[in-house]
Amino acid sequence: xxxxxxxxxxxxxxxxxxxxxxxxxxxxxxxxxxxxxxxxxxxxxxxxxxxxxxxxxxxxxxxxxxxxxxxxxxxxxxxxxxxxxxxxxxxxxxxxxxxxxxxxxxxxxxxxxxx
Amino acid sequence: xxxxxxxxxxxxxxxxxxxxxxxxxxxxxxxxxxxxxxxxxxxxxxxxxxxxxxxxxxxxxxxxxxxxxxxxxxxxxxxxxxxxxxxxxxxxxxxxxxxxxxxxxxxxxxxxxxxxxxxxxxxxxxxxxxxxxxxxxxxxxxxxxxxxxxxxxxxxxxxxxxxxxxxxxxxxxxxxxxxxxxxxxxxxxxxxxxxxxxxxxxxxxxxxxxxxxxxxxxxxxxxxxxxxxxxxxxxxxxxxxxxxxxxxxxxxxxxxxxxxxxxxxxxxxxxxxxxxxxxxxxxxxxxxxxxxxxxxxxxxxxxxxxxxxxxxxxxxxxxxxxxxxxxxxxxxxxxxxxxxxxxxxxxxxxxxxxxxxxxxxxxxxxxxxxxxxxxxxxxxxxxxxxxxxxxxxxxxxxxxxxxxxxxxxxxxxxxxxxxxxxxxxxxxxxxxxxxxxxxxxxxxxxxxxxxxxxxxxxxxxxxxxxxxxxxxxxxxxxxxxxxxxxxxxxxxxxxxxxxxxxxxxxxxxxxxxxxxxxxxxxxxxxxxxxxxxxxxxxxxxxxxxxxxxxxxxxxxxxxxxxxxxxxxxxxxxxxxxxxxxxxxxxxxxxxxxxxxxxxxxxxxxxxxxxxxxxxxxxxxxxxxxxxxxxxxxxxxxxxxxxxxxx
Numbered sequence: 219x220x221x222x223x224x225x226x227x228x229x230x231x232x233x234x235x236x237x238x239x240x241x242x243x244x245x246x247x248x249x250x251x252x253x254x255x256x257x258x259x260x261x262x263x264x265x266x267x268x269x270x271x272x273x274x275x276x277x278x279x280x281x282x283x284x285x286x287x288x289x290x291x292x293x294x295x296x297x298x299x300x301x302x303x304x305x306x307x308x309x310x311x312x313x314x315x316x317x318x319x320x321x322x323x324x325x326x327x328x329x330x331x332x333x
Numbered sequence: 334x335x336x337x338x339x340x341x342x343x344x345x346x347x348x349x350x351x352x353x354x355x356x357x358x359x360x361x362x363x364x365x366x367x368x369x370x371x372x373x374x375x376x377x378x379x380x381x382x383x384x385x386x387x388x389x390x391x392x393x394x395x396x397x398x399x400x401x402x403x404x405x406x407x408x409x410x411x412x413x414x415x416x417x418x419x420x421x422x423x424x425x426x427x428x429x430x431x432x433x434x435x436x437x438x439x440x441x442x443x444x445x446x447x448x449x450x451x452x453x454x455x456x457x458x459x460x461x462x463x464x465x466x467x468x469x470x471x472x473x474x475x476x477x478x479x480x481x482x483x484x485x486x487x488x489x490x491x492x493x494x495x496x497x498x499x500x501x502x503x504x505x506x507x508x509x510x511x512x513x514x515x516x517x518x519x520x521x522x523x524x525x526x527x528x529x530x531x532x533x534x535x536x537x538x539x540x541x542x543x544x545x546x547x548x549x550x551x552x553x554x555x556x557x558x559x560x561x562x563x564x565x566x567x568x569x570x571x572x573x574x575x576x577x578x579x580x581x582x583x584x585x586x587x588x589x590x591x592x593x594x595x596x597x598x599x600x601x602x603x604x605x606x607x608x609x610x611x612x613x614x615x616x617x618x619x620x621x622x623x624x625x626x627x628x629x630x631x632x633x634x635x636x637x638x639x640x641x642x643x644x645x646x647x648x649x650x651x652x653x654x655x656x657x658x659x660x661x662x663x664x665x666x667x668x669x670x671x672x673x674x675x676x677x678x679x680x681x682x683x684x685x686x687x688x689x690x691x692x693x694x695x696x697x698x699x700x701x702x703x704x705x706x707x708x709x710x711x712x713x714x715x716x717x718x719x720x721x722x723x724x725x726x727x728x729x730x731x732x733x734x735x736x737x738x739x740x741x742x743x744x745x746x747x748x749x750x751x752x753x754x755x756x757x758x759x760x761x762x763x764x765x766x767x768x769x770x771x772x773x774x775x776x777x778x779x780x781x782x783x784x785x786x787x788x789x790x791x792x793x794x795x796x797x798x799x800x801x802x803x804x805x806x807x808x809x810x811x812x813x814x815x816x817x818x819x820x821x822x823x824x825x826x827x828x829x830x831x832x833x834x835x836x837x838x839x840x841x842x843x844x845x846x847x848x849x850x851x852x853x854x855x856x857x858x859x860x861x862x863x864x865x866x867x868x869x870x871x872x873x874x875x876x877x878x879x880x881x882x883x884x885x886x887x888x889x890x891x892x893x894x895x896x897x898x899x900x901x902x903x904x905x906x907x908x909x910x911x912x913x914x915x916x917x918x919x920x921x922x923x924x925x926x927x928x929x930x931x932x933x934x935x936x937x938x939x940x941x942x943x944x945x946x947x948x949x950x951x952x953x954x955x956x957x958x959x960x961x962x963x964x965x966x967x968x969x970x971x972x973x974x975x976x977x978x979x
Contacts, residue, residue, distance in 0.1 A: 263782075264786060268779065329800065330793075
């Protein structure tokens with residue numbers, strides 16, 4: 219199922235962003251594909267769960283502006299992604315995917331984690 | 334029906350040897366008469382043997398003529414038995430045939446017992462894992478030259494991990510009497526030169542008495558901290574020929590007491606620690622034994638100091654409030670005194686390095702922080718391979734075995750602590766207890782992320798595995814860095830033998846063999862042994878599965894099958910981004926797909942129960958239950974789990 223995520227909940231946080239219009243049309247399904255294609259999953263996991271190589275991205279991702287700023291300018295362990303490698307539309311789709319990832323169950327409700 | 338021509342290995346080798354021999358003893362008559370200038374002529378691929386060679390091949394071996402009397406290799410078995418070795422891993426080799434025959438017939442294949450391994454690097458890895466659990470070496474018996482070349486990466490891992498191994502290789506020293514052809518190709522003037530940069534000592538004795546002394550000395554040197562691999566080249570002639578009437582004796586083995594820290598330096602370190610407001614203990618290979626772990630705990634409790642366990646061994650129970658390993662860089666940055674115990678990389682502990690195009694380096698230390706370095710790193714060092722890492726500054730440097738020095742350091746700290754400092758430290762304990770509880774909550778919440786997703790998250794893999802083994806007498810025999818250290822975050826490691834660290838040299842191919850060797854050492858203790866097995870690592874040495882089955886070594890291997898050499902894929906992606914060329918093609922040369930490998934069937938092909946591939950996490954717990962029943966009955970099992978990258 220192709221899910222069009224309008225990201226309405228996030229609009230307030232990045233309404234000033236020049237990417238706002240792009241993000242509004244973002245596509246979570248396409249975003250998941252891009253998330254895999256450009257290797258985000260390598261360090262952050264297929265559902266943004268994070269791990270020893272990368273931070274947790276979902277659920278509750280960073281505000282969109284902060285994510286864009288980090289991806290475009292970071293000089294840390296993660297290499298930056300230029301628009302040539304990852305377009306603004308792609309980045310908006312990825313954000314739509316991250317927003318679509320449901321919250322995990324309470325660990326207390328998982329027998330393997332509750333003992 | 335077409336038939337594929339069969340190659341008989343024995344005949345093939347014989348023909349190769351004959352060819353070599355023929356060329357050695359029968360000069361080319363045409364070349365001899367024409368000054369060596371001859372046009373090329375069609376020739377058979379293997380020359381017809383000369384009369385001399387044919388007679389040598391078809392007649393009774395000349396060795397029989399001098400095989401009477403007690404063979405030298407029988408005496409070698411006596412020496413090895415005096416060292417109380419339980420196992421010798423071997424890949425059979427003609428240059429070791431004398432000792433091999435003595436071990437199985439004269440020694441009745443008991444203490445030491447031969448383990449058949451399918452690659453020398455696997456055998457070295459098995460000995461590596463075994464030694465860390467058993468606390469003593471497993472010996473190795475390999476071909477010189479070719480076998481030793483295969484074994485090198487395993488040796489380097491053991492060297493970096495400070496693990497004692499006793500490697501013996503066969504060699505034909507006498508060029509005039511050794512067999513021509515392949516055995517001569519496999520002989521070397523100085524065979525152990527190949528590994529001298531990463532072994533502690535080696536010898537090639539030329540008499541049986543010298544051999545006895547070399548074996549005992551090698552064992553003694555390997556077992557003296559810094560513990561390291563040692564190597565012996567055993568001359569085939571010495572093995573195969575009878576003792577020539579010489580009076581032989583086996584030297585008494587007395588292990589060398591490990592080096593302890595200078596008393597004044599220890600006292601000075603204690604003063605710094607006792608006066609510190611925010612001391613931190615960082616440990617990597619500090620606890621060689623259970624007593625070592627108890628000593629680390631005792632020192633931490635005396636100081637109420639947090640411990641950052643870097644995981645070379647189990648230095649601190651994960652359930653202890655002072656185990657603050659998840660906060661390592663932050664704690665080092667806040668510390669006024671840092672005690673480093675047997676670290677692989679002190680510089681990397683005190684400094685942050687960012688793998689960006691600039692290679693950014695920044696000190697983590699706050700101004701005025703003092704560093705005490707206690708370990709054997711400065712006692713024994715070689716120049717070529719850079720496992721000694723970058724030079725790091727320290728305020729007190731004690732060249733000694735940490736485990737042996739800790740008791741005196743603990744006493745000195747206790748005598749230096751003032752009542753005021755003790756009271757202040759007690760308050761710190763409360764803060765650390767709270768911080769650990771928060772870390773624990775964060776870990777549980779993080780483990781729930783993607784709980785039901787596929788590929789199976791590494792947290793789910795570790796959590797389900799923990800639920801299956803937590804009530805057993807268990808041990809983990811694999812490193813857990815590649816599964817985001819989830820076992821260390823979720824499991825209760827409380828006994829030293831429950832974790833043995835990693836490869837040391839980060840050479841891929843260590844995992845499965847080391848797990849098999851460690852499981853062998855655990856077998857006599859009846860422990861349920863668990864190995865979280867990376868896919869890329871397994872394919873370096875899948876033959877270790879066969880060894881586990883053949884020797885009935887119970888071991889549960891749960892695959893972390895991320896279908897790639899993931900670390901390397903991330904590196905390629907990083908460079909692609911740096912160069913603004915993109916990451917789309919980073920799977921080339923880094924992934925293990927097209928086709929996927931069916932690890933369950935691979936295990937089955939070697940007589941092992943193989944389960945999987947498991948892609949739905951809901952299938953994991955039932956598979957673990959089934960597998961554990963089989964492992965507890967004494968057999969190894971492999972479960973293939975298709976899992977998240979990290």
